[in-house]
Amino acid sequence: MKEKRKRILMVDDDEDDFFLVSTVLQDVAADQYELTWASTYDKALEAIGKREHELYLVDYRLGMHTGIDILRHFQEIGYEAPVIMLTGKGDYAIDNEAMIAGATDYLVKGDITGPELERAIRYGITEFKHLRAIAENERKYFGIFEKSHDIIILADCDMNIIDANPNARKKLAHSREDLLTMNMRDLFFLESECKRFMDEICTEDAIVQQEFTFREKSGRKISVLVNANKLDEQLGTFLCVAEDITDKKREEQEKRQQEKFVISGRIARVIAHEVRNPLTNIILAVGQFRGEESTSLEDTTLYLDIIERNCTRINQLVTELLQSTRMMELHLLEHDLTTLIHSALSLAMDRLKLNGIRLEEDFAPQQAMITADVEKMNIALLNIFINAIEAMTPGKGVLTIHTAVEGKTATIRITDNGMGIPEENKARLFDPFFTSKTKGTGLGLTSTQNIIINHKGHIQVESILGEGTTFIITLPAN
Incomplete structure (x- = not known):
């Protein structure tokens, strides 16, 4: 059937x-x-x-x-x-x-x-x-109790274990007789977690999807995801259902570690590529300088200029990378969101006029105050404005800025009607040194994301190829 x-x-x-x-x-x-x-x-x-x-x-x-x-x-x-x-x-x-x-x-x-x-x-x-x-139904309960793949433990008001299902005995490596002489406190690896569990089960009457660390008989740690509910208010008995997530956590940790290696490798390759070009110029200039038996003052000046210019370029690349990814010191003050956006727009106004871009503003009627570093937020917003301007056709572009306030969250939507972003590029948009521009460093949006995160906000992008792109910034509102 x-x-x-x-x-x-x-x-x-x-x-x-x-x-x-x-x-x-x-x-x-x-x-x-x-x-x-x-x-x-x-x-x-x-x-x-x-x-x-x-x-x-x-x-x-x-x-x-x-x-x-x-x-x-x-x-x-x-x-x-x-x-x-x-x-x-x-x-x-x-x-x-x-x-x-x-x-x-x-x-x-x-x-x-x-x-x-x-x-x-x-x-x-x-x-x-x-x-x-x-x-x-108690009868159905015992059927589940016996067959469940989770750890199920029944305890009284003093946290003494009344019963444990077969999988609990298997995972914790204790016999049923041993468990019935034990207290729930004996199962926790950390005393602080035990105290938190007991406080919450007594005051909130339920623990839902919380992670704790149990210990098995040999002392080995077991990571578990716990749901615990009081079954009888008068008797004070409660049921604890714990899913063993030890293997799952290990696999997730290994996956995160692999992802770190991939990201580190990608950044290393990009840095090597960006630094190699000016470094090659320096080496060629030094070789040329050494290879000539007599060098005129004019040639000497030329070689030294090449060396200095390329050294400056390398230093600039390293500085931009550090500034775009490190935790920064912010000078936070309370500002009106609309005023903050206008401050950043003023820095892009010349570019807007030069490219014939029409500006449309749709700001929330209610005032939204946010705690921000004006200088840093100007950089973050200006990077997005410049990207939008460069993505649009001169004379036909429309830049739309929309704000909204909901509860304690302020949202900024910056939309252009430019070329859009290919799907394969969206996931890498905020990666250091990733750029589709011929002369870009690929650090602008990385810096923008870092600034927004440091302001306890979020940034995401929506884009349709050939139609345009929208950057969505959410920030805590006062």
């Missing part, structure tokens, strides 16, 4: 994102999921009210609302269902807020692959069914 497809609702105001997720799921898990779409907040509430889906994929940005509002709606109507929060950029504050509000998982759109998304959906549905079964 063919297995019934699992119904999933995706709440996202971007049709392209829905199409991509639908295509990815079909590629990695054909005919296992039926994905439907709610394009607005109101449509999402209507669909959720029908309670027809097994899992919900919710975008964090939903016009005037956010995915957190959707999670709160689940709580208001007393509907429990697995919800995976999706967002365009990783943010620990959003992650933490989403988990507190009841999200099953939190994924960054640009970082997830098809298999990772399918696994998150599958795990979200399975884990939710497990936990609901435990709460609803």
Whole structure:
């Protein structure tokens, strides 16, 4: 008999994102999921009210609302269902807020692959069914308890272990008899983590998707992702479900290390290429200088000028690289966002007029104050303005600057109608020395990104080849 497809609702105001997720799921898990779409907040509430889906994929940005509002709606109507929060950029504050509000998982759109998304959906549905079964029926609970691949431990109000499933005994290398004489404190590798666990399980009544380090009998560390809930308020018993992520963390660490080697190698090759040209000129000048038996004052001056000019070029390259990547000292003051943008625009005004670029401004009606270093922000914004101007056809270009304020976040969108950026170049856009310009150093956008990050902001780019490019900057607003 063919297995019934699992119904999933995706709440996202971007049709392209829905199409991509639908295509990815079909590629990695054909005919296992039926994905439907709610394009607005109101449509999402209507669909959720029908309670027809097994899992919900919710975008964090939903016009005037956010995915957190959707999670709160689940709580208001007393509907429990697995919800995976999706967002365009990783943010620990959003992650933490989403988990507190009841999200099953939190994924960054640009970082997830098809298999990772399918696994998150599958795990979200399975884990939710497990936990609901435990709460609803004791008989079903013990079936899951015995067969689960996770570590499951039942403890009393004094943290004494009452029971542990077979996988817990296997992972922790203790017999059932040993575990029943132990306290939860004995499982933690770090005393500080143990204290945090006990404080939170007592005050918040639940621990959701938090990482701790357990120790097995021999003392070996085990990294675990813990969900813990009180089962009986009067008796004080609680259930701890821990997923062993030791191998997963090791693989992720190895992957990050490999990525560092790749990035280091790419930067080293680019530096070698950029430095080799002026260095070759210096060597040739020195060789020519030495090879001549008698050198006139004019030739001597020429050779020394070549050497000095190329040494200066090498020094400039090294200085620009260091400035574009290092943590910088900022002179922070409170500034009006619109005034800050006009300050940077004034530096690009001559270029705009010279190239016949039309400027369109669409600033938020409410005042937004941000804490910033004016000099550094001028550099960051000017780099983007210059890139936009150079990408547009003189006399036909339109540079649009739009700002918006939502809560404690200010957003700047800088859009041009230029040539656009090829898809293969987007991922490398902020890499040091990467440039498509014949005379560019490739450090401008690297410096811009560094400045924005130092201001605790984010920068991303959207581009359509032949139509134009938009840089999106988000900054904390006061």
